[in-house]
Structures are given as structure tokens and as C-alpha cells.
Amino acid sequence: MPGISSLHAAMPESAVPGCLPPGLLDRVRHYRLERVRRQLRKSRVPAIVMYDPVNIRYATDTSNMQIWTGRNPTRYILVFADGPVIGFEFHNCEHVWNDVPVDAEIRSAVCWNYFNAGPEAAEKAKQxxxxxxxxxRQHAPSERRIAVDRLDPVGLHALGEEGISVVDGQARTIKSDDELVVMKAAIDVCEQGIQRMHEALRPGMSEQELWAHLHFENIKLGGEWIETRLLASGSRTNPWMQECGPRLMQKGELIAFDTDLVGPFGYCADISRTWTVGHVRPTDDQRRLYAAAYEQLHTNMALIKPGMTFNKFAERSWAMPDTFFKNRYSCLAHGIGMVDEYPSISYFQDRGYDGMFEAGMTLCIESYIGDESGKEGVKLEQQVLLTDHGCTPLSTFQFETDWL
Incomplete structure (x- = not known):
């Protein structure tokens, strides 16, 4: 991708809502839709049906109750490689397309999930x-194959009865320069939320109250939703993956979080930091855990280069001491766009799938460090752009370097 290595330096300091350069969002929309079409042509598939609300947002920049429609398949789109975009919209919601410059035909969705169709689900799926x-048949008369991003068995069977075979349709790997500016807007909003959390953190407040500060800032500044509730304190930081609750945080214990935040324009900011409650000096054991997480994160960031395979990276990545290995994070790194996306890179011992890093990927580098029988743990994560020269941080919220 030409010029990508200098992109980060050229980004505005605060690409927040209302500050995007004129025309940029329309260029992003055009790039994403045309990238879908290029992938279809490359795969020799005439069209794709998209149900995933994030994929619909990617292709058309339309959004309608994303969390609800993620559970209830009641809106979908059909994109042809060399033909129209057809939006099948939920009841009386055609207006969500009004302000989006996508040339699309809008129809009413045929909803065959049990909530909408009940015992008539199979018949509705046939319709x-x-x-x-x-x-x-109308737009690709010689073709009997179609891509789908996700589909329940009833729908797969119904397409089969029509003589149509189905292939998998998932790919959003490389980001355009304009797309990166929009992603940076989401990261800026997220980091304002993290700063609000940092300032609000005090002994005696609940984990949920602290987490609410991130939500508040995201919604106030035009963000959309947060995928998880991953914030834990004290003994709940080990093992990781415990969501925030009513626990009252105590002075001096660790508090760690993972934002998983979908911000303005639908892009994800996925950042983890660990602090002490009350921002007091950590104990020697807390410093030991933090130093290991910091070393893992930055060693692996420095290692990734375009052209390196995922397996080679995993093989050369930071050697995790045995005492931490059982509680390790689920992956070393993963792709990021509107949400987490391909690839998910496993530890070498876990034998994940292979692939190759490319310039233009946006990635999250992960670390969780907690002793197998330990009391606390440290979670760190950095969102980066992979350039021709390696990883350039997109998230810039400070680490606790004075703990090292």
C-alpha cells in the first residue's frame, strides 16, 4: 500500500466526529463496497448475502439495531460482483438508508427466524x-453459487432446494488510508473514555461504576456499543475473562480492562491497560507481572513484519515462562476493523492456522500475565498498523513505565 508507512504521522491529532476531512467518509464507503466486489470477482462468486450487522455496515454503512439484529436475523443485503446492491430491511425501516449514498434497491426482509415466523419458519425460509x-437468475443467469457470511441450517437447506450452492463469505483484512483515519477517530474517543476512567478510579467504587465511564464517553462522542464487559479487579484479574460486577475495589490492588469498544462510524478500538486502584505504587509482585506483560507485548510488536508467516511469528514470539503459560491469553494477536477479525494468531504450542502478514493490516497485540496459582494478573493490548517497516501504534494511551 503506497505511502502507508508515513500515514500515522499525517493523521490529525484528533480525528473525532465532526473533524473528518470533507469527502473522506464517502471514499471509505466506496472503497469498502468495491473491495467486497473485488473479492467476489477474485473468488469467481457472483454475489454475497450478508446477515452479520457488522458486514452490512462494512458494505453499505447502514446500521439498524446492530446488537438486536445480530441475534435476530431480520435484515440482510445482497451484493452482486457486477450488479446491484439490494437491501432487505426490517419492518418500516427503509429510512435508515436515507443519508447513505449507496445506490441500492430496498425491499422488505423475509424473516424466517422463530421469533417472527414461529411454526411457519421452514415455509418462510423457502420464500x-x-x-x-x-x-x-436475473443478474447472474449462468451462476448457481452464492457466498453467505452466516446462515442457519433451514436457510442452507432452502437454498439447496433451489439448486444454489453456498460458499463462505468473510474477509476484511486490508485497510485503506482513509479507513485508517476513521479508525483513529474511534480510538481517540476510546482513549478519552480511558482517560475518564483513569481520573475517576478511586478505592471503594464498584467495577461496574468504573466501566460506566467508558460507556458514557463513547456514547457522548458518537460511539455505538461495547462488545464485552471485561474489567476486573483484585483476585478477579486472575484468571482473565471475568466481566465487571458490583465488587468494590480496594486501594492498591490491580484493576485491568479490555475496551472492545465500537466507536464513531462503526470502527473498533480494542485496548487493554492495567492500573492500581488509587494509582498507588505497585508491590514488587505486581511490578513483576507488569514487567513480563510489557516485555511480551513490545517484543512481539517489534517482531512482526510484512511477509512473515503467522506460524513463524508464533515460533519466534516472546518465550512465556511456564508459571504463566496455563493462564495465557487465547491468542498472541488478532486482526481488528469494525470488530475483531481475521487473523487470530495462536501460540506456537496451540498449532493455529497459518497465513501471512501484509502491510495495511490493523492488528491488536495481546498479553495476559498471571501465575497459574497467583492472586492477580496483568492485561495489556496495543492496537497497531502494520506498515512496510513494522508495527506503528494506533493506540497511544500511556503504559505504566515507571513500574518497570
Whole structure:
């Protein structure tokens, strides 16, 4: 990707909502839709049906109750490689397309999930499949194959009865320069939320109260939702993956979090930091854990280069001491865009799938350090852009370097 190594330096300091350069968002929309179409042509698939609300947002920049429609498949789109975009919208929601410059035909969705169709689900799925098949015959008459991002068995069977075979449709790896500016806007909002948490943190407040400060700042500044509630304190930091609760935090214990925040324009900011409650000096044991997490994170960031395979990276990555290995994080790094995305890179011992790093990828480098029988743990995560020269941080919130 030309010029990508200098992109970060050229980004505005605060690409927050209202501050995007004129025309940039429309260029992002055009890039994403055309990238979907290029991938279809490359795969020799005439069209894709998208149900995942994040994929719909990626292709069309339309959004409608994303969390609800993520559980209830009641809106979907059909994108042709060389043909129209057709949006199938939930009841009386055609207006969500009004301010989006996508040339699309809008139809009413055929909803065949049990909530909407009850015992008529199979018959509704047949109606849905007939409409998809008719559109395929109209716009790609020689083709009987289609990509789908996700589909329940009833729908897969209904398409099969129409003589249509289905291939998997998931790919959002490389980011354009304009897309990176929009992602930075989400990160800026997230880091304002982290700063609010940092200033609000005090002994005696609950984990949930602290987490609410991140939500508040995100919504206030045009963000959308947060995928998890990963904030824990004290003994709940080990093992990791405990969501925030009513526990009252005590002075001097560790508090760690993972933002998983979908900010303005639908892009994700996925950042982890660990502090002490009350921002007091850590104990020697807390410093030991933090130093190991910091070393893992920065060693692995320095290692990744375009052209390196995932397996080679995993093999050369920071050697985790045995005392931490059982409680390790689920991956060394993962892709990031509108949400977490391909790739997810496993530890070498876990034998994950292989692939290759490319310039233009946006990644999150992960670390969790906690002794197998320990009392506390440290979670760190940095969001980066992979350039021709290596990883450039996109998230810039400070680490506790005075603990090292």
C-alpha cells in the first residue's frame, strides 16, 4: 500500500466526529463496497448475502439495531460482483438508508427466524430462498453459487432446494488510508473514555461504576456499543475473562480492562491497560507481572513484519515462562476493523492456522500475565498498523513505565 508507512504521522491529532476531512467518509464507503466486489470477482462468486450487522455496515454503512439484529436475523443485503446492491430491511425501516449514498434497491426482509415466523419458519425460509434464487437468475443467469457470511441450517437447506450452492463469505483484512483515519477517530474517543476512567478510579467504587465511564464517553462522542464487559479487579484479574460486577475495589490492588469498544462510524478500538486502584505504587509482585506483560507485548510488536508467516511469528514470539503459560491469553494477536477479525494468531504450542502478514493490516497485540496459582494478573493490548517497516501504534494511551 503506497505511502502507508508515513500515514500515522499525517493523521490529525484528533480525528473525532465532526473533524473528518470533507469527502473522506464517502471514499471509505466506496472503497469498502468495491473491495467486497473485488473479492467476489477474485473468488469467481457472483454475489454475497450478508446477515452479520457488522458486514452490512462494512458494505453499505447502514446500521439498524446492530446488537438486536445480530441475534435476530431480520435484515440482510445482497451484493452482486457486477450488479446491484439490494437491501432487505426490517419492518418500516427503509429510512435508515436515507443519508447513505449507496445506490441500492430496498425491499422488505423475509424473516424466517422463530421469533417472527414461529411454526411457519421452514415455509418462510423457502420464500426467502426463492427470492434470492430469482435475483441470481436475473443478474447472474449462468451462476448457481452464492457466498453467505452466516446462515442457519433451514436457510442452507432452502437454498439447496433451489439448486444454489453456498460458499463462505468473510474477509476484511486490508485497510485503506482513509479507513485508517476513521479508525483513529474511534480510538481517540476510546482513549478519552480511558482517560475518564483513569481520573475517576478511586478505592471503594464498584467495577461496574468504573466501566460506566467508558460507556458514557463513547456514547457522548458518537460511539455505538461495547462488545464485552471485561474489567476486573483484585483476585478477579486472575484468571482473565471475568466481566465487571458490583465488587468494590480496594486501594492498591490491580484493576485491568479490555475496551472492545465500537466507536464513531462503526470502527473498533480494542485496548487493554492495567492500573492500581488509587494509582498507588505497585508491590514488587505486581511490578513483576507488569514487567513480563510489557516485555511480551513490545517484543512481539517489534517482531512482526510484512511477509512473515503467522506460524513463524508464533515460533519466534516472546518465550512465556511456564508459571504463566496455563493462564495465557487465547491468542498472541488478532486482526481488528469494525470488530475483531481475521487473523487470530495462536501460540506456537496451540498449532493455529497459518497465513501471512501484509502491510495495511490493523492488528491488536495481546498479553495476559498471571501465575497459574497467583492472586492477580496483568492485561495489556496495543492496537497497531502494520506498515512496510513494522508495527506503528494506533493506540497511544500511556503504559505504566515507571513500574518497570
Amino acid at each position: 426467502w430462498a426463492r427470492e434470492i434464487a430469482d435475483l441470481l
